[in-house]
Amino acid sequence: MRESITIVGASLAGIRGAEALRRDGFDRPITLIGDERHEPYDRPPLSKQVLAGEKDPADIALLSPDRLEALDLDLRLGVRATRLDLAARRLHLDNGDEHGFDGLMVATGARPRTLPGTETMAGVFTLRTVDDALSLRAALDARPARVAVVGAGFIGAEVAATARRRGLDVTMIDPLPTPMGRVLGDEIGGVCAAVHREQGVDLRLGVGVDALRGGAGVQAVELSDGQVVEADVVVVGIGVIPNTAWLEGSGLTLDDGVVCDETCLAAPGVTAAGDVARWPNRRFGELMRVEHWDNAVEQGAVAARRLLDDDAEPFTPVPWFWSDQYDRKIQLAGRPWLQGRQRVITGSHEDRRFATIFERDGRIVGVFGMNRPRHVMQYRGLIAADATWDEALAFAEEQG
């Protein structure tokens, strides 16, 4: 049993880790350190209801005040960990304090990539934190004539959808031939593109961004094909970088995240969870770093419990995410293999309501759904059960 557990990162993975420890009866001190000054909150609504003005920061708390109180945490908000001394088992904090720990869970998440040189240009936004969302919301409240979204991944797509719902002109730009085509393939990516266009987004695909034009404030986006997209607001959604800079030189292995073993252990008595953690997922035979809500929930609990359990099983989830865009709910589970077979098992692309399964080496490895949550979860279950492709097809047949 550990004397105490310290969790660095007070977002979803960190909170769910602390909750798991308390549920299991761990009654010793838990310290939770987070660099945002806000009480822990849920991020998915930021690009949707918060940006739309339907929810405020008070509506998206991860825990009610009562439940937060009941966790009996030493909660240190607005404090950033700046260095880890593994040998001395101490953390250095940006307020000058040092904090000794016994067990440590790293859950410092990730930060958005930016377009170099545009960080201080007015009208240019990324979206990760509640402060980001409120800044962007205020900019949208001012009814900009044109909004440009750089990157058609799920953050970009959700922002585009919300801005369209607010009646704004939106141009979305992505270097790939279709939105999320690298993950979904261009056929399904093409359906996603069609949905955006049907909703009035001016979609520019297969072109990069050369530069943002403007002085103090942004005026336009210069594309790699020579076109210029005028914009008063630019939202950059081009992926995230795991927050590991503070761990440089600590002795932990850092390579696009904190590299862990199969049980989320990064060093003796140190685990990692959520967007920052990279671990070998035996089910798919690959080193994974998963930036999804559901993974933070599950891995947060697993990595926290791992600190108290030396016989832990390997962590082998079937990753899953959802994204709400316009009136479409997009969900993806597993790891689509674009070189393998694919089958639409329900609905049709034309209806914008369908589910597609993906094969690799004779097994079902992925399922994508657009407004088909039931099917995505059923086939996610088959992936988790290590079902063969033929079994998945037989199941589809049976379901009719």
Add this chain to the structure above:
Amino acid sequence: MRVVVDYDLCESNAICMQIAPDIFEVRDDDFLYVLNETPGEDRRAAVEEAVQRCPKQAISIADD
């Protein structure tokens, strides 16, 4: 144990159905149906898992 779903919050992500298909079902109409509102204690762990994993925090347990 009574399973309570806040249908104003529920967005039919169907995570609960995967965890406890005997209790939760999202049907072809994309709505969630609770198949058993008062499952036995042997299903408490599964329902708690569903409570934890629901992206909308739409599920709760009432012990009344």
